[in-house]
Amino acid sequence: MSEWDSFPDIVRGDGFWLVDSRGNRYLDGVASMWCNVWGHSKREIITTINSQSKKIIHSSLFNLTNNQAETLAKKLVSISPGMNRVFYSDNGSTAMEIAFKIAIQHWQNIGQKNKTMFATLQNGYHGDTFGTMSVGFVPAFFGKFKKNLYKTIQIPFENSYKISNHKEYHSQTLERIENQLSKNHNIAAFVMESGAQIAGGVNIYRDNFQSDIGKICKKHGVLFILDEIATGFGRLGSLVEYTAQKSKPDIVSYGKMLTAGYLPMAATLVTKKIYDSFLGNYHAMKHLYHGHTFTGNTMACAVANQNLQLYQKTGLISKVNKTAKHLEKRLEEFWNINAVGDIRHKGMLAGIELVSNRTKKIPISFSKSTNKIVFDEAKKHKIYLRTLGNIVMLVPPLAISQKELDFLMDGTIKTIKNITK
Ligand SMILES: Cc1ncc(COP(=O)(O)O)c(C=O)c1O
Structure with missing residues (x-):
């Protein structure tokens, strides 16, 4: 300063x-x-904010629902192949924390209590909270907190600028991942940014890299979590980046451009298989004890709905x-x-x-x-x-x-x- x-x-x-x-x-x-998509004074979004503010600005999703949150959830599921349910939060870091908690609890809910470890690529970034710093450890940002972070498996992954033989390096990385996933039976999920590592130095993946990692996860029964907070909604040229990467996540998080950068909002999506593992009678305690004050914020959902309509309308x-x-x-x-x-x-x-x-x-x-x-x-x-x-x-x-x-x-x-x- x-x-x-x-x-x-x-x-x-x-x-x-x-x-x-x-x-x-x-x-x-x-x-x-x-996060900004349309510039800072997009008429349609401002109109949505004005009209929604006259109805209601925030109503919680604790025991209640609201039309804007439901419409958005349906829309998100419809554009995200393989996804079935949505959990809302208000920033990218929390959307990733939710993904991690869902992964760990999913395994517990189906009786595999030892699966609590996360594996990831070095130099990924998933946010600034303790869980996200543990998984997405960028040394320059988080070195001071290293002792406070939980243990994760970090697969070496250099920025493409530092690599001479890209093809060979990427197959070496895949081998390293396979090696870790096959010998560690406590891995709950493999976590990576979808399409590119951005905050860790703009490291754009080679074709098939992400989908090959997904296949390794499937082979070894490890959940595949994708972070589309920075790349979802078109940053790399696709509405949903994981479809362009031909990969099939179990859990995916969106944020930033979801509301065109007008209001804070993020979402964590899961497959039906994951969602179903959280169902049971109350005393089985399979439900996810996680809820933010502003989860499903009505105004933010209304803006996201308008934003996604504009994507469609304007091509x-x-x-x-x-x-x-x-x-x-x-x-x-x-x-x-x-x-x-x-x-x-x-x-x-x-x-x-x-x-x-x-x-x-x-x-x-x-x-x-x-x-x-x-x-x-x-x-x-x-x-x-x-x-x-x-x-x-x-x-x-x-x-x-x-x-x-x-x-x-x-x-x-x-x-x-x-x-x-
Ligand atoms: C890939 C990725 N994940 C997560 C986050 C964290 O999002 P937020 O800053 O909204 O907490 C970011 C933020 O830049 C990001 O780029």
Whole structure:
């Protein structure tokens, strides 16, 4: 914090732009932490918020139900092959905690009490609570809490930038997973991000990698939990990323873009087989003792329903794929900058790795945090950027126009050139 003397005070959204109290405008290159879809003032969503607020804003799902929550659950199940039931929460971390608790209790409910361990890939990220830090352990973020975290099996998994033979590395990783799953009979579930590891460094999976892991899980009777909090609803070019990855999870979590980034909401979906294992008479205590105050929040569900209708009505996913092609083309220009060591891109996500030496792949470093340096310079070009360590993230709102995307790309090029001159 000592590096930051002040922050732009955002008072208004105008389409894809954030406007501060001094009237400065910044194009949102981060989709307000990877969740904004339509920009910040989408008429249909604001209308939904206004009209729902006149009916009821929040009613709980404890002993009650509400039409918005039910409609959304049906919709989520209908777009998520293999899924049957939905558990709502209000952020991605809790959606993952719920997935973990469901996995452990599922095994207990069917009489396998020893299955309590989670296996995962190194550098996955699933949130900032203790359970999610234990499973998605990014050393740079969570090193200080290591002693407080529970034990998990972390399969070595390097970022693609550091690997020379990708094919060989990926089959080695699959072998390592198979080896762990075959010898440890206490593994409740294998957990991974769907499509790509994002916070752990924009590591995009090779074709079939995720589906091959799913098959290994099935073979060894281990549940397969997918985290689609950052990739679900089109970030990588598919509405449901696990269908593009040809994989069949037992449990999947959504968040972020579910409400187009307007209200906090997340959801954990399970198969019928898992759901059924929680049924029984009351004294059998098979039910899940888990409930958040704002679970199934009526307003957030109404917004999510409106959001998903807009996806359909506007054909957003095919538009995203067109915009993504343009993004890919523009990213070529970044190779002209010496400090760019690698560019990883899929759909509407790009990570531009800044290095001080391209051949040796040495990450760039400044006297201040790279995020601060990039943020300050980007502001001068009227764009809002954030980095993950030495990686400049481009995660624009999905519906951004080509013209505004060009503005973002031009500003990012100038930013990187200026700070690395
Ligand atoms: C893949 C993934 N899982 C979980 C989370 C946690 O979500 P939240 O920040 O809403 O708790 C994030 C957040 O960035 C994420 O990227």
